Structure formats: C-alpha cells, structure tokens
Amino acid sequence: MADISQEIDQLRNAVYGEEVRGAFISCMQKIHEENESYNSIKESINQSVTTMQEQVESINTKSEEVKAALQNLTTAIANGKDQQDAIEKATAAGKTQQTAIEKATSESKTQQTAIEKATETSKTQQTALQKVVDSAKQIDSAIQQSVTAANTAANNASAATKSATEATSLANQSAEAAKTATTNANDATEKTNAAVKNASDTTEQAAQATSAANAATENANQATVAAKSATQEALTQAEEAKQAAASVRDDCYPMMFRNYDGRTYSVFFEDADETMVCTGTKEDDNADVATPVPSTNAVRNENPYDEIPLFKPVECNGYADEGGELHITAVKGEPEFRTDGTKGDVCIALKTGYVRTIIDTVGIMGPLGKKGTKISVTDSWRESEYPGFPFIPYTAAIRPDGSVRPYVLIPKYQAVNFNSSYYSLPGFAPAYNVSHNGQITTFRKRGDQYCGETCSDAEIWETLFMIVFANMNSQAVMVGCTGFADQYMAAVAEENVERIILTKKQAEYFPIGCCVSIGEMGSSTNKDRGQSYMHNLANRVKVTKIEALDDDSGNYALYVDNGGVTFNTSTTTCISTMPWHTGSTDKVKGTCGSPYSNTNGKEPFKFLGIEFALGQYVVRSDVILNGVYDAEADTYQQEIYTCYDCKYFATAINEHYKKLGYVIPDSGNAWKYIKNLGFDVNFPHIRMASEYGGDSNKRFGDAVHTGTRANGTRGFLSLGSLGDWSLAGLRFAVLYGWLGGGGWYFSARPSLTGRRGSVVDWALSMGVNLAA
Structure with a gap:
C-alpha cells in the first residue's frame, strides 16, 4: 500500500495553504503510483485470464476426443452385443444338433441290440439244426421233422437276417444323420469360434477405446488442474489487488476528515x-x-x-x-x-x-x-x-x-x-431484554473490542x-417516542385477517410505519407487554395502512405486515404499541428530524444522522453505580465508576474501574429533574446529575431516579421508554436497576470505540495540564 505517513505528518503540521496543497499532491502521486502498480497487477490478471481461456479451449478439444472415444466405445459395445446374439443362436443350434445326435445314437444302439438279439437267435437255431442233422443220421424216421424244423429254422434265419439288414440300414441312416449333425455342429462350432473371435476383436477395440478415453480424461483432468491452478493464482492476485486497494482506501478515508477550519x-x-x-x-x-x-x-x-x-x-x-x-x-x-x-x-x-x-x-x-x-x-x-x-x-x-x-x-x-x-x-x-451484564457476553461474540453504548x-x-x-433540553426540539403507550381492544371479531378493527379515534392514534403487537388475551386482564400472549397473533410488526370500513359502524381497519400469516381476532384481542423498528427515520429528509412530527411524542428522531428514542431504554455499558447508604446519618448517594477499555468490562466493580470526583445525590425514590451536571476533568465525557431542581421545561428538562436507599451496584438506563413522557431526553437516567435486570423496554446500541485510552493518558502524551 502507498506509504503516505510523511504526507500525513506534513498535513498535520501545515500552516499555509500551499503546504497543504503540496502535501496533498504528493499524497495523490503516491496513490497514483499505487494505482499504476494495481494496473500492472490487473494486466497480469488479464494475462492469466487469457492463459485460462486457452486451457479451457484445450479442455474443450480433449472433451471432443473423449466424446468420440466414448462414441466408438458405444458402437463397439453394440457390435459386441450383436456378436453375443449370434453366439447365443449358434450355441442354441449346436444344442439342437447335439440333441439329434444323441437321439440318433440312441436309435442306433437300439438297432444294435436287435442285431445282437437276432444273431444270438441265429446261433441258437444253428445249434438246433446241428442237433437235428445229427439226429437224422441216427433216426431216419425223424428226418422229415428235422427237415421241417430245418426249413422253419431257415425261415427264421432269413427273417433274422432280414431284420439284421434292416437294422443295419437304420444304423447306417442314423450314422448318416449323426454325421450330418456332426457336420452341422462343426459348422456351428466354426461360427461360434468366429463369433468369439469377433467378440474378442470387439472387446480389444473396446479396451483400446476405453484406454483412449482414459487417456483423454487424464489429459482433461491435468488441464482442469492447470486451469484451477491458474484460476487460483489469478484469484490470489485479484485478492492481493483488492487488499492493496482496501489498504489505499484505509489510508484515504481518514483524509476526508483532514479538512480543518480552525473555528x-x-x-x-x-x-x-x-x-x-x-x-x-x-x-x-x-x-x-x-x-x-x-x-x-x-x-x-x-x-x-x-x-x-x-x-x-x-x-x-x-x-x-x-x-x-x-x-x-x-x-x-x-x-x-x-x-x-x-x-x-x-x-x-x-x-x-x-x-x-x-x-x-x-x-x-x-x-x-x-x-x-x-x-x-x-x-x-x-x-x-x-x-x-x-x-x-x-x-x-x-x-x-x-x-x-x-x-x-x-x-x-x-x-x-x-x-x-x-x-x-x-x-x-x-433487541430487547438487554441487561448490563448480558450485553457484555453478547457483544463479545463479535470480539473483545465490541460493547454496548458508552x-x-x-x-x-x-x-x-x-x-x-443552544438548548439543554432535547425534548424542546425533538421529543422522541416517549408518549406512545396506549393499548386497545378489538371492536369487532374477524377470521383469517392481518388487521384489527378499532374505533376511528383509536385507529388514528397509530402513525403509519409504527410498530405494534397483537395478542389474544382470553380471560387474562394483565396487559403487561412482557406477557407472551400479548404478542401471540402478531409480534412487533409494522402498521402498513389504516382505512375506514365500508359499513355504517364508523370503525376503522388497522393493517399490519405479519408476513402473510393471518389470524383470528375477538373482543378479547388487544393491540399494543411497541418500540419502532430500526431505520424508521431513514426517510426523513436531512440529518435531523422525525418521520411526521418532531413534537407529538410518538416518533423516534435522528440527530447527526444517528437514530434515537425508538421507545426503549438504552443500557450504558461503561458505567457502574455504587449505592452508598449511611444509616446513622440517613443519607444516600451513588458513586460513579467507569472503565475506559471494554476489554475489561465486568459484572462488578474491579481494579479497572475508576471512581469519579463527584456523586449523584439521592432522588428520594422518586423522579427529580436535573438542575446541574457534575464535571470531572479526568472524565469529562461523563456528566450526570449533581443537583436537582426545576421541571420538564426548565434547565435540562430530564429526570433522574436513584431508587431505594440501599447499598449495592446499579446500572444506567438512558433516553426513555414508551411511557416516560416529559421525564425522558438525552440526559434522562434510570439508576435503580440491578446489573442483570432486563425487560421488553431494555435495549442497547453497539459501540465501536470501546477500546479507548483515558484522558489522563492523552494529556501526558501531549504535556497538557488538566487541572484548573
């Protein structure tokens, strides 16, 4: 970042306009040089972008190769499926031929059995014939019978021979069928082998395609990694440029506040x-x-x-x-x-x-x-x-x-x-239900440098x-939301609405944009806004419009923005005013004022562009009051302790808290208006009541309440709530609550300046004598 510390020193020490001009020109030149550096970084980033585009084009080319390889792989897989179908068909044909072979073989075995049986019969007849011949030689009278038997045997032999011949023919036919089946099986086997070979070739092609796809994918991955690396490098350079620009802004923003007029x-x-x-x-x-x-x-x-x-x-x-x-x-x-x-x-x-x-x-x-x-x-x-x-x-x-x-x-x-x-x-x-103690914990979730309003x-x-x-009484100029505490019951029951029916006078009480809650009370009579049922229909919502009903009742409908969630109302439904939403003064023209009226007591205001008085107390975070009661003298007062550095804020007074040189007098457990403020030169920022007197139109016009006479620590609540009316204002103070107490009317304001040095530290560094 640009080193403009020398120019800043020159600006601080400048007496004449020319010195200021020279220092400012020098400062701008350095910032210009920083911008030139930024332009160089920008050019580098543009080159990185060009490289990235080329790599992206390479990735696109590789992606096309991958797509082609994947298409080839898809085609090869389709061919493989066709070959697989052919293999399956050939296998089925082979199985059919095998069945035929097995059938023919079975028939051949049957004929062979018949031949063997006929041959056996022939052998038996031959033996019988031999016996007849032998008997003929011995017994002449049996010749005729033997001849007859021989003829019969011969006929049987002829029949057997014929059967054998037929069986042989059948066997030959079966053998021919088996041969044909074998030929067909061999053809099917050859086709199967061819199909297997084709499938193997296809598989090889698929493997090659897959390998090519993998290679292309790897190339794409490498290109992607390179692109990511280039992108990250470009982002890093961009972030460095952004940080450099932010650093320059960090140096330049304070320059807005260097225009001194010395008045x-x-x-x-x-x-x-x-x-x-x-x-x-x-x-x-x-x-x-x-x-x-x-x-x-x-x-x-x-x-x-x-x-x-x-x-x-x-x-x-x-x-x-x-x-x-x-x-x-x-x-x-x-x-x-x-x-x-x-x-x-x-x-x-x-x-x-x-x-x-x-x-x-x-x-x-x-x-x-x-x-x-x-x-x-x-x-x-x-x-x-x-x-x-x-x-x-x-x-x-x-x-x-x-x-x-x-x-x-x-x-x-x-x-x-x-x-x-x-x-x-x-x-x-x-925020609500904020306490002195609770806000310490809540703000520290953001870091020890954050705290509530100081x-x-x-x-x-x-x-x-x-x-x-030129006025001590802030309410004489802008009243704030300090007199806006009314609550009304619904005049008419309705179903599935985002509104409530009121009388004309009641409806006109509410400014458009104000905040309300609507609750069904049932049989309860307690209208305390701290009760959950007071918000059970519409919780802290804005009023969007008010219009007369189209009937003779004279009633008005008050509409709210409940996010589209409808509800039913009855005559036991109550509407309550609530603290305004933040940003309610953003439409006010200029840096100070209220939305519609600065004096009606219903509206917040802004001063120096800062929004105030929404209708809640704001808890001060850097002060703890110590009540001191002297029973013998029957006197009571409150000592003021403060801590400069929010890193050491605590729920009780410790060594980091310092006591101021004046005390707050007893208000007698009642409201008393401020006549004078105390002053301690070592703590000039804390000016609280040192004397009471007057009323809402005199002096500061703001009131203080110190509570009952009792020893112990107390908190500090500022500004005023919905119903504090003329008691409220910029100097208003509730000083009787315990440090852990909260309620719907207790809020906070963040502080970014909680980490501070003391006035004494500053005076020592400047050689300033604080004592009069």
Whole structure:
C-alpha cells in the first residue's frame, strides 16, 4: 500500500495553504503510483485470464476426443452385443444338433441290440439244426421233422437276417444323420469360434477405446488442474489487488476528515442560580450559524451545520479491529455499501472534535467574567486562551496508547439481533431484554473490542446537540417516542385477517410505519407487554395502512405486515404499541428530524444522522453505580465508576474501574429533574446529575431516579421508554436497576470505540495540564 505517513505528518503540521496543497499532491502521486502498480497487477490478471481461456479451449478439444472415444466405445459395445446374439443362436443350434445326435445314437444302439438279439437267435437255431442233422443220421424216421424244423429254422434265419439288414440300414441312416449333425455342429462350432473371435476383436477395440478415453480424461483432468491452478493464482492476485486497494482506501478515508477550519463553536448557559431557562447563547464562530429546524419525511428544512466538517455526518460501513482501530469499509453511495451486515455495522463517521468546558461559579472575577457554563468545540487541538481549561479530544477518539483517531464511528441504529450478537442495522425490531451484564457476553461474540453504548459515545451527541440548538433540553426540539403507550381492544371479531378493527379515534392514534403487537388475551386482564400472549397473533410488526370500513359502524381497519400469516381476532384481542423498528427515520429528509412530527411524542428522531428514542431504554455499558447508604446519618448517594477499555468490562466493580470526583445525590425514590451536571476533568465525557431542581421545561428538562436507599451496584438506563413522557431526553437516567435486570423496554446500541485510552493518558502524551 502507498506509504503516505510523511504526507500525513506534513498535513498535520501545515500552516499555509500551499503546504497543504503540496502535501496533498504528493499524497495523490503516491496513490497514483499505487494505482499504476494495481494496473500492472490487473494486466497480469488479464494475462492469466487469457492463459485460462486457452486451457479451457484445450479442455474443450480433449472433451471432443473423449466424446468420440466414448462414441466408438458405444458402437463397439453394440457390435459386441450383436456378436453375443449370434453366439447365443449358434450355441442354441449346436444344442439342437447335439440333441439329434444323441437321439440318433440312441436309435442306433437300439438297432444294435436287435442285431445282437437276432444273431444270438441265429446261433441258437444253428445249434438246433446241428442237433437235428445229427439226429437224422441216427433216426431216419425223424428226418422229415428235422427237415421241417430245418426249413422253419431257415425261415427264421432269413427273417433274422432280414431284420439284421434292416437294422443295419437304420444304423447306417442314423450314422448318416449323426454325421450330418456332426457336420452341422462343426459348422456351428466354426461360427461360434468366429463369433468369439469377433467378440474378442470387439472387446480389444473396446479396451483400446476405453484406454483412449482414459487417456483423454487424464489429459482433461491435468488441464482442469492447470486451469484451477491458474484460476487460483489469478484469484490470489485479484485478492492481493483488492487488499492493496482496501489498504489505499484505509489510508484515504481518514483524509476526508483532514479538512480543518480552525473555528470554535461555542454555547453559553447562564448559571442555574441566575435563571432556570433551558436555552443558551451561541458564541464565537457559532454565533453566525443559524439554528436549524428539524425535518420530516415530507419537508426538508435547512441545516447549515451539514456543511460544517465538524458536524457533517458520513454514513458508512465500518468495524473495529482487535486493537480497537477503526476501519471504514464503504461509504454510502459507493457500490460496496451494504445495510445487510455483510460489510459490518451501519455507522455515522464524524470528524474528531476537541471539547472545552468552562464552569464559572464566580462571575466577574472568574474565567468567563460571568456565572455560567461555556462549552466549546473545535476541529483541531490548540492551546486554550483560558489557562487551566484545555481543549480535550472526544474521549471516543482516544486510542488505547493515548494517540487520537482522526474520526469516530457511531453506530447509526439501536442494536438488533443478528448473527448471534448485536449489530447496528436497519429494518429490524430492536433487541430487547438487554441487561448490563448480558450485553457484555453478547457483544463479545463479535470480539473483545465490541460493547454496548458508552458515555464516550453519548458525549458527542450530548455536546453537539447543545451547541447546534443552544438548548439543554432535547425534548424542546425533538421529543422522541416517549408518549406512545396506549393499548386497545378489538371492536369487532374477524377470521383469517392481518388487521384489527378499532374505533376511528383509536385507529388514528397509530402513525403509519409504527410498530405494534397483537395478542389474544382470553380471560387474562394483565396487559403487561412482557406477557407472551400479548404478542401471540402478531409480534412487533409494522402498521402498513389504516382505512375506514365500508359499513355504517364508523370503525376503522388497522393493517399490519405479519408476513402473510393471518389470524383470528375477538373482543378479547388487544393491540399494543411497541418500540419502532430500526431505520424508521431513514426517510426523513436531512440529518435531523422525525418521520411526521418532531413534537407529538410518538416518533423516534435522528440527530447527526444517528437514530434515537425508538421507545426503549438504552443500557450504558461503561458505567457502574455504587449505592452508598449511611444509616446513622440517613443519607444516600451513588458513586460513579467507569472503565475506559471494554476489554475489561465486568459484572462488578474491579481494579479497572475508576471512581469519579463527584456523586449523584439521592432522588428520594422518586423522579427529580436535573438542575446541574457534575464535571470531572479526568472524565469529562461523563456528566450526570449533581443537583436537582426545576421541571420538564426548565434547565435540562430530564429526570433522574436513584431508587431505594440501599447499598449495592446499579446500572444506567438512558433516553426513555414508551411511557416516560416529559421525564425522558438525552440526559434522562434510570439508576435503580440491578446489573442483570432486563425487560421488553431494555435495549442497547453497539459501540465501536470501546477500546479507548483515558484522558489522563492523552494529556501526558501531549504535556497538557488538566487541572484548573
């Protein structure tokens, strides 16, 4: 990546415009050279692509050879099958001839047996004749009988001879038939041998074709391996080029925040003992900047602060690495920008500011010459014209080593459940049941560098809000969703719907786009939103439209987006308002404002592009309060402990937590409005109630509740829930809950600046004296 550290140093130390121009030109030249390197890599990639194309063509050629070989193999197999059929037919014919031979042989054996029998008979007759002749010689009177017997024997002999002749003829015929059968069998055998030879030849051809196919396949495999290797090499080069480009972007994005104007934007609030008004006076360079009017979805009002670098938000994707360093991965408007979590959280990037707080309790002889508090912010560090009151960087911008980041990343949205953790993304029902202790575990699934919202994050919007609007009371400008807690029963029962019927007045209570839950209560009378049945028909869904029914009832139908899942309603069905979805202010024109009304108490708002007040408390992660009750004196107060590095956040106070130099007074187990805020120069980002007084229209206009008097640790809940009304605001604080407590109205906001160094670390590195 381009080494532009020297140019960055030149930019930091530049005094004259020409020095800035020269450093910037040098920086761009280096980036240009880096781009040239990138073009070289790109050319190499193109060559690799050409090589890959040639290899692919080779693969295609080999594939054609394989196809041809496979076709030959198919033809050979077909011929083999034909030869096999011929062999089977010849074998069948041979078997038929064999049967004929066996039959002829059997007949021949039968005739032979007849011949042997006739011959035996002839021998017997011959013996008898010989006896007759002998008897004739001896007995003359028996001659005639002997002659007769001889004639008879002769006839028998002739018959036997004839039978023998016939048998011989039959035997000859059988032998001829056997010969013919043998000839046929020999022919069949020759044909069989020929068929076998042909089959053997075909098999040899098939084997050759198979061998050719295997060779072609091997060549194709080798070509594929080569192509894969070339592809991988190209991908590696592309990834290296991508990383190089990302590295250049990592160097260039901070340059967006290097345009210093050196101006000081201040606001002065009179001392509370002089006046309890919530408004102040813009001073220094801020005096010439008009106070903006918040916008809506329909109307864009002018906001001159959008053109001042220190106040100009940059919507982007970003993340924090393990060391806590911030990285911007894409800026809105670039094709890489995403809101689906694939490029990290959706954040607002702000130029690092340096804040100076001067509290003058003396007046004429004091540092300001008048009693009150002056808060100033500038875009670069410099010596303060008020000795002992230094400019201090946003604590969110201080790195663990004490150096200062050029910008900070503030998650734009409240936390949503995503990828087993909490992220800043639009379009979700916000996370709920969040506790101080629980969110430590949940955020650490993303890494030790992530945590919930910190007082360092809040310091930025709390400070800039007072400077922009010259007002300590945020609800005097934008109320937020803090008075939107109504619940109504269905007026009419329906089946298979995604709506609920209400009276006209009830339906008009709900702004389009707000979030509701619909539940069938049955016989229950408890409408606590923490009950599961309050969400059993439609759970935290958006209102899509409201329209009058086509009847004489005067009722209205309120439709919700339940994802196409219909439900039945009855007169025991209840609809409840719920915290708005994240991203509900995205259609507001400009960087601050609410969807329809900034003052009706039903809607969230955004400031500096950051979305606030959806209707839930946001749990602060870096503060643990320690309640101290003195029974003898019957007094109670809360000590404030904080930890700078989220890597060491814990469920109890440990050695990494430091105690602030002021305490929060007892509110008497009731709500009390803030009159003054405490201040510790070592922890300037944590400004909590140090004195009570006034009401919702005076001073800060926000309330604090410290709970019952009891020793033990407590958590810090900010902003306000659906029904806190005028108690709520940017300085609002619920300080009585235990660290493991949660509920449907407990949420979170991710923080990317949890790994921080302390103000003391920064002051030591700069040689700044923090003590007044």
